Amino acid sequence: xxxxxxxxxxxxxxxxxxxxxxxxxxxxxxxxxxxxxxxxxxxxxxxxxxxxxxxxxxxxxxxxxxxxxxxxxxxxxxxxxxxxxxxxxxxxxxxxxxxxxxxxxxxxxxxxxxxxxxxxxxxxxxxxxxxxxxxxxxxxxxxxxxxxxxxxxxxxxxxxxxxxxxxxxxxxxxxxxxxxxxxxxxxxxxxxxxxxxxxxxxxxxxxxxxxxxxxxxxxxxxxxxxxxxxxxxxxxxxxxxxxxxxxxxxxxxxxxxxxxxxxxxxxxxxxxxxxxxxxxxxxxxxxxxxxxxxxxxxxxxxxxxxxxxxxxxxxxxxxxxxxxxxxxxxxxxxxxxxxxxxxxxxxxxxxxxxxxxxxxxxxxxx
Amino acid sequence: xxxxxxxxxxxxxxxxxxxxxxxxxxxxxxxxxxxxxxxxxxxxxxxxxxxxxxxxxxxxxxxxxxxxxxxxxxxxxxxxxxxxxxxxxx
Numbered sequence: 058x059x060x061x062x063x064x065x066x067x068x069x070x071x072x073x074x075x076x077x078x079x080x081x082x083x084x085x086x087x088x089x090x091x092x093x094x095x096x097x098x099x100x101x102x103x104x105x106x107x108x109x110x111x112x113x114x115x116x117x118x119x120x121x122x123x124x125x126x127x128x129x130x131x132x133x134x135x136x137x138x139x140x141x142x143x144x145x146x147x148x149x150x151x152x153x154x155x156x157x158x159x160x161x162x163x164x165x166x167x168x169x170x171x172x173x174x175x176x177x178x179x180x181x182x183x184x185x186x187x188x189x190x191x192x193x194x195x196x197x198x199x200x201x202x203x204x205x206x207x208x209x210x211x212x213x214x215x216x217x218x219x220x221x222x223x224x225x226x227x228x229x230x231x232x233x234x235x236x237x238x239x240x241x242x243x244x245x246x247x248x249x250x251x252x253x254x255x256x257x258x259x260x261x262x263x264x265x266x267x268x269x270x271x272x273x274x275x276x277x278x279x280x281x282x283x284x285x286x287x288x289x290x291x292x293x294x295x296x297x298x299x300x301x302x303x304x305x306x307x308x309x310x311x312x313x314x315x316x317x318x319x320x321x322x323x324x325x326x327x328x329x330x331x332x333x334x335x336x337x338x339x340x341x342x343x344x345x346x347x348x349x350x351x352x353x354x355x356x357x358x359x360x361x362x363x364x365x366x367x368x369x370x371x372x373x374x375x376x377x378x379x380x381x382x383x384x385x386x387x388x389x390x391x392x393x394x395x396x397x398x399x400x401x402x403x404x405x406x407x408x409x410x411x412x413x414x415x416x417x418x419x420x421x422x423x
Numbered sequence: 424x425x426x427x428x429x430x431x432x433x434x435x436x437x438x439x440x441x442x443x444x445x446x447x448x449x450x451x452x453x454x455x456x457x458x459x460x461x462x463x464x465x466x467x468x469x470x471x472x473x474x475x476x477x478x479x480x481x482x483x484x485x486x487x488x489x490x491x492x493x494x495x496x497x498x499x500x501x502x503x504x505x506x507x508x509x510x511x512x513x
Contacts, residue, residue, distance in 0.1 A: 108438075112486040150512070173512060178505070178510055181511040181513075195508075195509035
């Protein structure tokens with residue numbers, strides 16, 4: 058059964074609990090929303106709720122139907138919302154459901170709370186200690202544009218605390234801006250965006266300067282770089298990070314984590330680690346690393362398109378086999394040198410398995 | 424739909440901040456019977472001093488949200504239009 062109510066008195070949670078418990082249900086989930094006593098450092102002394110009552114009830118009914126579609130096992134649903142003046146720390150909303158099993162009960166309540174906050178026409182006004190007029194709030198979940206005129210929504214003061222008030226700012230540095238709040242918000246947003254862009258640009262320039270620093274680096278990069286390493290950390294003045302490094306030069310030749318030796322370990326195979334490419338051919342170091350990794354011997358060093366095509370072909374083949382491809386491919390040549398240690402590890406490869414089976418067969422035949 | 428007259432009288436409801444700005448929770452309003460939601464909203468904003476929150480409002484027609492301001496609304500006498508500022512229940 059669905060119990061939907063807007064009430065002007067204190068919500069009795071026990072009563073709601075009694076409404077929803079059922080012998081067939083092993084789970085009751087109850088969400089209780091209570092009123093907070095502060096907002097952005099302002100002390101809230103009371104809250105005022107109002108609703109478009111007929112429509113609110115209708116929307117709450119819709120929530121119930123949606124819950125029952127999504128979680129068909131739900132037995133009872135109760136949604137109670139308080140209206141009128143609500144003292145701080147009292148219940149403003151209670152959503153409770155019962156279901157045979159816990160997941161449906163827990164998930165559906167969470168869903169219902171979100172839904173209520175985004176679709177039921179109820180409004181809350183917070184009355185502050187030193188500001189009797191109060192402020193109409195807006196839920197984050199509310200799907201249409203929220204107030205921008207109030208300081209609360211325009212700027213997150215809590216994120217940028219003013220720790221030290223600068224005194225004696227000369228008057229000449231202050232500018233009075235007379236615009237509407239919406240315009241002011243827009244300007245602040247523009248300012249933030251511009252600053253962000255500046256920082257981004259700065260990062261890119263740093264990156265480029267880095268390349269210019271070393272004349273050799275210039276030559277080893279293709280024109281349109283796809284570099285992903287050479288990073289620079291510049292500690293900013295306000296930064297409280299403990300990292301002291303300002304610049305990090307990553308060795309271009311080791312851009313890839315050493316998966317290979319890790320895989321070798323796991324596969325219990327001794328495999329020669331890819332040797333790093335000599336510096337005079339650094340231009341194509343990454344491509345060469347890939348080729349080596351894929352066991353391709355380039356027939357034409359200069360024709361980069363051909364080489365890429367070869368790599369693509371190889372990847373296509375590998376994708377159609379298995380991730381352990383290189384061990385299977387290798388095995389034909391190296392199966393003779395397999396050392397004893399490996400077998401203890403309990404790793405079997407298809408070739409060796411068939412060898413093993415045919416060995417047993419032979420034994421039986423004898 | 425039959426149009427007997429070129430305008431209809433509807434009831435407009437205001438809530439929360441819009442109620443405070445309009446200084447009433449309920450008003451009668453005369454409007455053409457087929458109107459775009461956006462145009463109706465603009466007329467209400469003009470007539471009821473709602474400019475300061477004009478960007479934050481939506482309307483509901485007979486207790487249903489009109490989500491698309493381009494949608495045309497067919498109004499009958501006595502229909503209920505609610506001016507709905509951002510909600511904050513919960």
